[in-house]
Amino acid sequence: MTSSTPRRTVLAAALAAAASTAGPAPTVAAAERAEAEAGADTDPTAAPRLVDNHFWSSHTDWRSGSSAGTRAVAGRRPGLELAVPVGLVEYADPHTARSSIWEYASWTSPVHTLSVPATEVVASWNADTPAGTWLRIDLRGTYDDTTTTPWYVLGRWASGDTDIRRSSVDGQSDGRSSIGTDTLSVDDPASGSRLVAYQLRLTLHRMPGTMLTPTVRRLGAMASDIPDRFEVPASVPGLVRELAVPRYSQNTHVGQYPEYDNGGEAWCSPTSSQMIVEYWGRAPGPERLAWVDPAFADPQVCHAARHTFDHQYEGCGNWPFNAAYAATYESMSAVVTRLGSLTELESLIRVGIPVITSQSFRQEELTGAGYGTSGHLMTVIGFTERGDVIANDPASPDNAAVRRVYDRRQWENIWLRTKRYDANGKVRSGTGGVCYVFWPVKSASSQHRALRSLGLV
Structure with missing residues (x-):
């Protein structure tokens, strides 16, 4: 698949995916309890705020x-x-x-x-x-x-x-x-x-x-002002938790509505956005989905692609347009930001807030992905006992395969670096920790504190 701007939404290999939605978002009580159990982690290797x-x-x-x-x-x-x-x-x-x-x-x-x-x-x-x-x-x-x-x-x-x-x-x-x-x-x-x-x-x-x-x-x-860097310091794992986020695959929609960036093969950003919208209990109603061919599975992903599409960029990967789409749902807030470490990302997962991240990598740089990309969005939903990243990766062969576990050190570096080498050995850019954060206006106090600590509220 292709895109007019190579820094995002371009997979070097076409994969596939489908969806199995998980349960409702964590309750306020659950978020508060998780925070209390986990305590406040500090990581002396965390990068200074930039x-x-x-x-x-x-x-x-x-x-x-x-x-x-x-x-x-x-x-x-x-x-x-x-x-x-x-x-x-x-x-x-x-x-x-x-x-x-x-x-x-x-x-x-x-x-x-x-x-x-x-x-x-x-x-x-x-x-x-x-x-x-x-x-x-x-x-x-x-x-x-x-x-x-x-x-x-x-x-x-x-x-x-x-x-x-x-x-x-x-x-x-x-x-x-x-x-x-x-x-x-x-x-x-x-x-x-x-x-x-x-x-x-x-x-x-x-x-x-x-x-x-x-x-x-x-x-x-x-x-x-993120300095040029091919590698970032390794963070210390500080959380074991997994959020029940719906799973959707962009590649279920390959060939559908090609007027929106060639169809599903380029829809990593709206697919990820839709996962989080539904995690928070929001979804487009039947009247908003009436335009979608009823033969298509997961019509809400088609809806998200249409309503994030940038007609100048000719793609669905415009970062602010995705945040603005999420905020069209009742009482939702959404921003584009950068985080400085997986420790900061853990602070959001700890209180029940999943995060959509943007990264670029060669196939061999992320074990188990099975593809390389010059720009791809996926949703971080938790961390294993080893500290590895649990991600809903929309570039998966079917919905059941969307949940992936990626090596922490590999994943942290491909997300936070600003420079990388492509398959031809040429220096290319990385996103330096870019991510989307969506949350309800009325959130748990622990969630508000975590967002406030990052300057998001």
Whole structure:
């Protein structure tokens, strides 16, 4: 299978898979009990934090910054809405050849000064976009010499695809930094140039003459400066636990809906996202799945692929689009971040939060995988007594085979490194610990503490 950007969602071998769902998510009591039994682990070999996570989500947050026609909405789950449009804008959708007029309003965040001067920034947003609405997310960074980037478009997004086609925007650069699908990157980190601050801007759109509005519940970004490394220090195992996460295989869907990145063989990201959505007890109802051919198994995976598909990237592996998809389900939060070690990942598994990780490797670098990949997503669901990683790997021959156990040292290195050699001996990039984290808004106190310790809430 192929993809337009080789750093993710590309398997060098086509495999297969199917699904057997496990039981419900752990109860709050179970999560609290597991944390109490396990205690707090510390690993002296853990890498220092090289990641700055910052998010706006409270009523106070939405009342900060600069508003032009938006309003902060209080309540059980605060948000930002379009109140009074400040004008009309014409948007010519390059993916439909259709031009439409939209009312719009905007909100610009305060400047966030980074605790970690960064070479990369990846945004996340959680929003509701009823039919007839959509939003655009922009970012402007500040360099360490006080100059700024232009306002980069990070995405034009809607949960559906009847009004606009959700898409990233190619070809954005100022000669010092550029946008690669979902990531703002400093072009030459070796120069010493770094981003030291950023602002985010939301532009909310709706059909003229209506009272419709998007509602944004969470907005923020992960900024990081991960050093070049072919190997990372080994962590000390600190947890034995396995979560009951549903098992789905992308390759059950090979050949289905090829308009979405050639069908299931490229669907590792939405397949993984769907596993976690259902782990938390959420799922698309029959009316949302009515478009899927009833002859297809696991129609919710087809649904996830369609609703994460980036029409510019021409793939389902846009990281923020997957997080945004998960957050379209009731009372769900979702972000893209980086973790620094398996010890940090263990802190989430300990309290019942599975994690979707992104990694690249040659076949011989991960014993038992049976394939090599220049970019693949899988779901970490636990750790064995030896400390090995238990993963739901969507690149499996059938649903029963989705659960895999991978050697801890091998797995940790392929996930956390930023440099690797491909099969031809050429140096390629690694993700440096990129992952998706999804959780319910109303979570156990132990879960909230674990998320807070990583800067996610």
